[in-house]
Amino acid sequence: MNSLGIRRPFIVGIGGTPRLGSTSEMALRHCLKAAEAAGAEVELIAGPAIELPLYDPVDPHRPPAARRLVQAIRRADGVILSTPAYHGTLSGMLKNALDYVEDLRDDPRAYFDGRAVGCIVCADGMQSMGTALVTLRSIIHTLRGWPTPFAAALNSAAKPFAGGGPLDEDVARQLAMVAEQVVDFAETRLIREMVEQERGEHQRMRAPAM
Numbered sequence: 001m002n003s004l005g006i007r008r009p010f011i012v013g014i015g016g017t018p019r020l021g022s023t024s025e026m027a028l029r030h031c032l033k034a035a036e037a038a039g040a041e042v043e044l045i046a047g048p049a050i051e052l053p054l055y056d057p058v059d060p061h062r063p064p065a066a067r068r069l070v071q072a073i074r075r076a077d078g079v080i081l082s083t084p085a086y087h088g089t090l091s092g093m094l095k096n097a098l099d100y101v102e103d104l105r106d107d108p109r110a111y112f113d114g115r116a117v118g119c120i121v122c123a124d125g126m127q128s129m130g131t132a133l134v135t136l137r138s139i140i141h142t143l144r145g146w147p148t149p150f151a152a153a154l155n156s157a158a159k160p161f162a163g164g165g166p167l168d169e170d171v172a173r174q175l176a177m178v179a180e181q182v183v184d185f186a187e188t189r190l191i192r193e194m195v196e197q198e199r200g201e202h203q204r205m206r207a208p209a210m
């Protein structure tokens with residue numbers, strides 16, 4: 001329970017590249033740190049953890065890494081996605097990982113339903129930051145998620161992480177804002193759930209005995 005009387009929201013961060021310590025992975029790590037500081041419980045699923053076989057809707061077999069990913073999203077109150085810009089869009093590796101969200105199609109909360117999804121895009125050029133972000137947000141909309149109003153767009157060429165931390169105030173501020181917006185939305189949903197539950201209990205108590 002936190003100071004609002006609700007459980008800590010669970011936020012899962014997904015992204016990076018096969019290269020450990022890539023810019024998009026570092027950005028995701030720092031964004032999750034900010035989410036933790038804002039009161040969330042977090043899980044990082046990055047780099048090799050999303051190097052999954054091409055999603056096959058017909059074959060029901062899922063490797064452990066895919067099961068971990070789907071389970072984490074199922075449990076999540078919010079999601080943060082981080083991608084490098086590859087040829088003007090998100091990486092194939094992240095897109096393939098997002099294809100596995102199809103396994104949540106028949107869940108009571110299908111796909112990203114009811115979850116805020118924060119975006120981080122890392123690119124060597126301004127143009128691809130914009131186009132990759134637009135595509136990522138379109139995917140989130142399709143998956144019934146709520147892209148946060150603010151997204152972090154980081155210039156990889158400027159090496160935005162130095163000595164294990166954000167290079168400057170601007171990088172830190174962008175990642176903190178994404179984290180705070182995801183956590184705020186998740187907490188709002190949890191408060192609503194609590195109010196609805198209490199209202200239901202109140203109504204049951206007032207119902208005449210049969």
Ligand SMILES: Cc1cc2nc3c(=O)[nH]c(=O)nc-3n(C[C@H](O)[C@H](O)[C@H](O)COP(=O)(O)O)c2cc1C
Pocket residue numbers: 017019021022023024025083084085086087088089122123124125126128129156
């Ligand atoms: C296959 C590939 C395609 C890329 N396409 C673009 C691109 O279209 N626009 C751009 O600004 N950067 C592009 N880049 C650069 C990456 O966005 C950049 O290397 C990444 O954000 C940071 O690298 P890191 O995550 O390995 O540290 C590309 C890189 C690769 C490997």
